[in-house]
Amino acid sequence: MRAGDKKIYTRKGDEGRTRLLSGESVRKDDTRVEAYGVLDELQCHLGTARALVESESVRSIIHSLQEDIFSASAELASVPESRISLKKRIGEVDISRIEKWIDEFQESHGSPGRFVIPGGSVDSAALHTARAVCRRGERAIVRLSLESKGLELLLTYFNRMGDLIFILAWAVEVEAIVTRTVANVLERSL
Numbered sequence: 001m002r003a004g005d006k007k008i009y010t011r012k013g014d015e016g017r018t019r020l021l022s023g024e025s026v027r028k029d030d031t032r033v034e035a036y037g038v039l040d041e042l043q044c045h046l047g048t049a050r051a052l053v054e055s056e057s058v059r060s061i062i063h064s065l066q067e068d069i070f071s072a073s074a075e076l077a078s079v080p081e082s083r084i085s086l087k088k089r090i091g092e093v094d095i096s097r098i099e100k101w102i103d104e105f106q107e108s109h110g111s112p113g114r115f116v117i118p119g120g121s122v123d124s125a126a127l128h129t130a131r132a133v134c135r136r137g138e139r140a141i142v143r144l145s146l147e148s149k150g151l152e153l154l155l156t157y158f159n160r161m162g163d164l165i166f167i168l169a170w171a172v173e174v175e176a177i178v179t180r181t182v183a184n185v186l187e188r189s190l
Contacts, residue, residue: 021074022082031147035140036076042137043069045130046165052123055175058168061101065161068094072154076141080150090157098160102167109171118169121176127169134162 012019016028026033043066050062071088078086118128138158145151 020079021077022079024079031140031144032076035137035144036073038133038137038140039069039073039076042130042133043073045126045133049123049126049130052126053172054123055172058172061164061168064097065164068157068161072157075151075154076144080148083150090153092153095153095157095160098157098164102160102164105164105167105171109167109174111167112170116166116170116173120173124169124173124176127165127172131162131165131169134158134165138162 013028017025018028018033019025020032046062046066046069050059050066053059053062068090071086072090074086075083075089083089116128118125138155141151141154141158145155
């Protein structure tokens with residue numbers, strides 16, 4: 001370690017407590033900590049999916065979602081009174097952007113109209129894992145909303161995000177199936 005570098009551990013959480021962005025000390029099993037903890041997990045799963053997906057447009061969308069998750073996590077890590085001072089908060093424009101992407105991918109790739117068993121391709125399976133974690137995050141925000149007001153836009157946002165991740169998983173799976181089919185046809189014709 002170089003001189004002047006801070007250590008990664010502080011020992012402050014050893015007693016099962018952590019600090020919110022707004023400074024309050026809470027237990028690590030606090031509903032708020034659970035909610036932004038699930039979003040941290042979602043962030044990681046989306047990172048894995050982004051690393052696996054070949055489509056630059058899908059990678060770009062995933063990166064945008066990851067940026068939004070940082071903003072949402074900051075909202076969840078703040079008490080209602082301090083949320084107003086955050087630089088970026090999830091709003092209607094973010095929800096509309098997600099709905100636009102859903103509509104575009106449904107138009108270009110259709111939708112399955114049924115439940116999908118994940119595993120048609122590695123990138124699609126990674127997105128389905130992210131979708132399941134997103135839904136868990138949504139449920140955690142619902143629980144938090146019972147004790148903290150002002151989370152309605154986050155609830156809507158993560159509901160839409162789950163829908164978007166599903167349609168992205170479907171789209172990359174369709175593309176993988178088409179690619180495999182074309183490769184098989186070309187192989188047979190040689």
